[in-house]
Amino acid sequence: MRTAYTADQIRAAEHTLMATLPPGTLMQRAAAGLAAACAALLGKVYGSRVVLLVGSGDNGGDALWAGERLARRGARVAAVLAGAKTHEAGLAAFLRAGGRVAERDALGTADLVVDGLVGIGASGALREPYAGLAEEANAGRAPVVAVDVPSGVDASTGRVEGAAVRARLTVTMGALKTGLLVDPGAARTGRVELVDIGLGPHLPGPDVAALTDGDVAGLLPRPGNESDKYRRGVLGVLAGSDLYTGAAVLAVGGALRAGAGMVRYAGPAEPVAQVRAAWPEAVITPLDRPSIEDVGRVQAWVLGPGLGTGDWAHELAAQVLGTHLPVLVDADGLSVVAGDRSLLRRSAPTLITPHAGELARLIRAGREDIEAARLEHARAAAAELGVTVLLKGSTTVVAEESRPVRVNPTGTSWLATGGTGDVLSGVAGALLAQGLGPYDAGSCAAYLHGLAGRLAADGAPLAAADVATAVPAAVRALTART
Numbered sequence: 001m002r003t004a005y006t007a008d009q010i011r012a013a014e015h016t017l018m019a020t021l022p023p024g025t026l027m028q029r030a031a032a033g034l035a036a037a038c039a040a041l042l043g044k045v046y047g048s049r050v051v052l053l054v055g056s057g058d059n060g061g062d063a064l065w066a067g068e069r070l071a072r073r074g075a076r077v078a079a080v081l082a083g084a085k086t087h088e089a090g091l092a093a094f095l096r097a098g099g100r101v102a103e104r105d106a107l108g109t110a111d112l113v114v115d116g117l118v119g120i121g122a123s124g125a126l127r128e129p130y131a132g133l134a135e136e137a138n139a140g141r142a143p144v145v146a147v148d149v150p151s152g153v154d155a156s157t158g159r160v161e162g163a164a165v166r167a168r169l170t171v172t173m174g175a176l177k178t179g180l181l182v183d184p185g186a187a188r189t190g191r192v193e194l195v196d197i198g199l200g201p202h203l204p205g206p207d208v209a210a211l212t213d214g215d216v217a218g219l220l221p222r223p224g225n226e227s228d229k230y231r232r233g234v235l236g237v238l239a240g241s242d243l244y245t246g247a248a249v250l251a252v253g254g255a256l257r258a259g260a261g262m263v264r265y266a267g268p269a270e271p272v273a274q275v276r277a278a279w280p281e282a283v284i285t286p287l288d289r290p291s292i293e294d295v296g297r298v299q300a301w302v303l304g305p306g307l308g309t310g311d312w313a314h315e316l317a318a319q320v321l322g323t324h325l326p327v328l329v330d331a332d333g334l335s336v337v338a339g340d341r342s343l344l345r346r347s348a349p350t351l352i353t354p355h356a357g358e359l360a361r362l363i364r365a366g367r368e369d370i371e372a373a374r375l376e377h378a379r380a381a382a383a384e385l386g387v388t389v390l391l392k393g394s395t396t397v398v399a400e401e402s403r404p405v406r407v408n409p410t411g412t413s414w415l416a417t418g419g420t421g422d423v424l425s426g427v428a429g430a431l432l433a434q435g436l437g438p439y440d441a442g443s444c445a446a447y448l449h450g451l452a453g454r455l456a457a458d459g460a461p462l463a464a465a466d467v468a469t470a471v472p473a474a475v476r477a478l479t480a481r482t
């Protein structure tokens with residue numbers, strides 16, 4: 001598990017640690033790690049041109065002390081002092097080592113730029129001259145190494161309110177910050193390297209967590225010797241309508257590929273014909289009225305993809321959410337519950353899988369506000385609705401009350417194509433049916449789906465059905481790597 005923390009959590013931990021050490025120790029540890037990372041990126045340090053963007057706080061101090069180390073190794077290091085004040089000891093040491101102070105035009109000839117404008121002490125959008133410097137660094141040809149966080153990215157949330165550095169590499173001190181894992185911030189970090197400054201023992205429980213291959217391999221249910229199809233987990237899928245047949249096919253496909261012992265599909269004539277043709281493995285109940293009475297026993301339900309939003313869908317939602325089984329609500333199912341949130345008041349686990357637009361309707365917020373602050377909105381929705389929330393999009397997050405938000409590290413923007421969400425519903429539903437709780441089912445499903453998306457795309461467009469097909473390969477790949 002990779003864990004990440006807010007700026008306040010980091011600051012508190014640093015405070016405790018610092019009290020046990022001689023002054024300046026942490027900054028020296030940070031600078032040593034930063035200088036080593038810069039040297040590795042440069043390849044050849046001697047003679048290379050490094051430009052430091054130095055803000056007024058300790059983030060600038062880190063940059064100056066790293067610049068000092070690079071200058072001692074023969075790099076030509078120039079510091080652009082952007083703040084009203086500068087870390088004094090850092091600047092003195094930097095100058096002693098042969099570094100020089102320069103104007104911003106030094107950026108034009110740099111081989112490497114070090115962004116030490118702001119770190120966890122930043123508040124709000126970058127002000128001038130920081131904003132302009134960040135943009136100039138982004139426009140240049142030299143790679144940018146961000147110190148601790150790319151300046152302009154909110155370390156605690158990943159919010160980007162104005163200009164922000166786009167780094168090739170982010171060298172972060174002590175522990176990961178939440179904003180490095182959540183978009184839009186995560187898209188600015190490049191590779192993230194963690195420098196150990198001894199913070200570990202002083203950190204509290206994490207703010208967010210990201211699963212790894214090993215975590216997912218450990219959580220994924222596997223059939224035992226004694227398993228049979230019923231004991232592995234039977235999923236009921238209520239999806240599709242005479243108008244939208246594909247959603248049913250894709251959700252059932254996702255579920256079958258993610259290890260459900262059996263998938264029971266129930267729906268009207270058109271999607272029934274399509275599901276039957278695509279998936280002879282599914283056990284089908286044609287519905288001529290909205291009732292789950294004849295579907296047979298299941299261990300979990302998926303409700304919603306392509307279901308429609310009228311009386312039919314409402315009746316099915318009321319019945320399924322009235323059971324004591326885990327239910328995943330997606331797509332049209334979310335529109336139905338947005339119109340009648342009392343349906344979500346239940347004691348059994350509920351996992352909802354909205355994209356930003358669907359969540360906007362559910363919690364009456366703006367879609368753009370949700371996209372800009374995914375973490376906060378997913379968390380707030382989980383608390384407000386009393387359900388587990390898997391918010392889809394460029395960074396998928398899974399929020400459940402009193403747990404760190406799980407941030408999904410896999411995925412590819414090739415997944416932004418119609419129908420991939422239906423596949424995800426099937427995958428997550430299958431994991432619920434196999435006994436995972438909604439938090440693990442949602443986060444493992446997002447992980448597998450993202451990995452399957454990468455395998456299916458392999459740098460080129462994919463269709464949603466390809467993602468379902470690639471799910472077993474994703475399971476194999478992550479198992480092989482652990």
Ligand SMILES: NC(=O)C1=CN([C@@H]2O[C@H](COP(=O)(O)OP(=O)(O)OC[C@H]3O[C@@H](n4cnc5c(N)ncnc54)[C@H](O)[C@@H]3O)[C@@H](O)[C@H]2O)[C@@H](O)CC1
Binds near residue numbers: 057120
């Ligand atoms: N505290 C510690 O023990 C350690 C801190 N370290 C470094 O110190 C950093 C934190 O240092 P600070 O607390 O001094 O804070 P920062 O250096 O992140 O930023 C604070 C300064 O930036 C200015 N500022 C804030 N928001 C701004 C904005 N939007 N536009 C322009 N200027 C803005 C403030 O006026 C203030 O002077 C970390 O990110 C890390 O790089 C590391 O050296 C490790 C040890």
Ligand SMILES: Nc1ncnc2c1ncn2[C@@H]1O[C@H](COP(=O)(O)OP(=O)(O)O)[C@@H](O)[C@H]1O
Binds near residue numbers: 415
């Ligand atoms: N930019 C992106 N980067 C990575 N994944 C994305 C991006 N945009 C969408 N996705 C993923 O693609 C899927 C789309 O789901 P959804 O919006 O429900 O589409 P549909 O309803 O057409 O199936 C989700 O898993 C989502 O996380």
Ligand SMILES: [K+]
Binds near residue numbers: 116
């Ligand atoms: K920075």
